[in-house]
Amino acid sequence: MAVDIVPLAQICRSVGGEWVEVEVLVPPGASPHSYELSSDQMKSLERADLLVLVxxxxxxxxxxxxTKIGREGLPLIEAGQQIPAGELIPAGEEHAGDKTGEHGEEGSHGDYDxxxxxxPILAEYIVEAVRDGLSRVDPEHASAYRDNAASFLEELATLHAEIARxxxxxxxxxxxxxxxxxxxxARRYGLLQVGVIEERPGKEPSAGEIAELVELARERKVRAVFAEEQFSSRAAEAVAEESGGEVRVWKLDPLGDLGHPEKGDYCGLMRYNLSIMEEALR
Ligand SMILES: [Zn+2]
Known part of the structure; x- marks a missing residue:
């Protein structure tokens, strides 16, 4: 089976266990917003029996x-489709109805973020969909998928309780x-994303936009800017510098890496980021 990003591969591995081989299309370090498939990856998709995308x-x-790989019938799970629309956040919107930013543009990624x-609560929908999808393409091991999914859902519940605490x-x-x-x-755990540096990943902020963020940070007494490992933190550093030392940059990783000792599985990846946030927001 093939998946777009590492966290979905982590979920698929947890559910599929020894019965699945998961190929990740967007490699560690790359951004899913801009990564293009290689021709080898296109070829490997011709052999995949299940495709899981966000x-x-x-x-x-x-x-x-x-159409690119010529396989209209390849079974597909789209995580976003598994989640009730009422749970989705419209793209380009800060959660909690906090409209301090001036993002006049259309959503950066489509209709929903x-x-x-x-x-981790929304991840439960993905786990169930992967369990059901694997059971359909490989009914022989359906009971293994059911058991694995059940224990992974318990792990997610424990993870959620820990993050909430x-x-x-x-x-x-x-x-x-x-x-x-x-x-x-942030919505799940009552944190507030008061602004973003790049409304669309890859669209660097102007000097004026950086100045606005510095002002926003001052008004809202923000001390932390969360940069990301997959992108340059230059703009984040600029905000921190111009804030006169009030704001610090912390690097989070929303994507993880299957080979990493801490971020190799889904719960590890979430705890890795949680620890950095804890340090940044204490
Ligand atoms: Zn993104």
Missing amino acids: GLGLIPWEEEIF PHVWLD RTASFSRREFIAFHSSWNYF
């Missing part, structure tokens, strides 16, 4: 993928993000 416009090629995997003791709740990655996480 959807919601996360990757630019997800609409054309089937695609970063759904960073909310640890975030509740943060002494600050506001942050500025590189882009909207942490919107769902």
Whole structure:
């Protein structure tokens, strides 16, 4: 099976266990917003028996993928489609109805913010869909998928309780993000993304926009800017510098790496980011 990003591969591995081989299309270090498939990857998709994508416009090629590989019938799970629309955050919107930013543009990724995997409660929908999808393409191992999914859902419940407990003791709740990655996480755990550096990943802010963010940070007493490992933190550093030392840059990783000792599985990836946020917002 093939998946677009590492966190979905982590979920698929947890559910599929020894019965699945997961190929990740967007390699560690790359951004799903801009990564183009190689011709080898196109070839390997010709052999895949199941494709799992986040959807919601996360990757630019997800609409054309089937025509490109000539496999209209390849079974597909789109995570975004599994989540009730009422749970999705409209793209380009800060959660909690906080309209301090001046983002006049249309949504950066489509109609809804695609970063759904960073909310462990929404991840439950993805786990169930992967369990059902694997059971359909490989009915022989359906009971294994059911058992694995059940124990992984328990792990997610434990993870959620831990994040809820640890975030509740943060002494600050506001942050500025590189882009909207942490919107769902913030909504779930009562944190506030008061602004973003790049409304569309890859669209660098102007000097004026940086000055606005510095002002916003001052008004809202924001001390943390969350940069991301997949992108340059130059603009985030500029905000921190211009704030006169009030604001610090912290690097989060919304994507992880299957080979990494801490961020190799989904719960590890979430705890890795949680620890950095804890340090940044205490
Ligand atoms: Zn993103």
